[in-house]
Amino acid sequence: MDRLKGKVALISGGARGQGAAEARLFVQEGASVVIGDVLDAEAARTAAQINANRRAAAAVHLDVTRAADWRAAVDACGREFGGLDILVNNAGVFNTTGLEDTTEELWDTIVNINQKGVWLGMKFAVPAMRQRGGGSIINISSVAGLTGSTGSTAYHGTKGAVRLLTKAAAVQYGPEKIRVNSVHPGIIATQMIDIIPKEQRERFTSFVPLRREGTADDVARMVLFLASDDASYVTGAEFVVDGGLTAT
Ligand SMILES: NC(=O)c1ccc[n+]([C@@H]2O[C@H](COP(=O)([O-])OP(=O)(O)OC[C@H]3O[C@@H](n4cnc5c(N)ncnc54)[C@H](O)[C@@H]3O)[C@@H](O)[C@H]2O)c1
Structure with a gap:
């Protein structure tokens, strides 16, 4: 309880899945x-469910590819709750297309959301965090940002980029007490991976040492740790939440 008491967090892609789980857990721990x-x-529905207990959530329209939307979202943090301490760059899109089949249009879409969106989020969050004397940024990458596979070319490229964008920002903003870390989920049961056929999901899971898919809450608990002061000396690092998949 109260690990984020008095803190304000902005979570991109927070309507459902992992982002919604983080929103619920953060509020349980005292954040807005x-x-x-x-x-x-x-x-709006996710925010309303959270607000049934206490008014601690607001929903804003944010397309992470648009600078104007980020500016408005950061402004909303100040207007609604008085500032910004935590950014979770969680929004993302998945795709299994291989290298030669990837069209320029598809490449641009994935890069704009998964990579440019993360940079823009940090660009607009940092000045607001500076006003609070520090902050914590958690960028959601993937195990696909650490290892390759036979498809998902643009996804791998963008998630790998998030890993290094994180380290670059951590080095630049460490002196201002803004910590920046990346989280690398494995196979997590959210709507994102509904595009993978059931048999293939079962086959993937058979390679996972813990022999199950992860849940949005499994990832949210790691993100909570990084957002909180428990991680006060942790920055520029990568945190795998994959049931042991990348250990194989
Ligand atoms: N589910 C997995 O197995 C898995 C594994 C590794 C990493 N991840 C990453 O975790 C993050 C969360 O994914 P999830 O599993 O909760 O999936 P999800 O599809 O349930 O959630 C993704 C959210 O991002 C939002 N989003 C998409 N494009 C957006 C945009 N342009 N602007 C703002 N929001 C946008 C979606 O509307 C959705 O609410 C993503 O970055 C994803 O790449 C997921």
């Missing part, structure tokens, strides 16, 4: 959250 997503109705 602004949920930014392109899914306006789902984001």
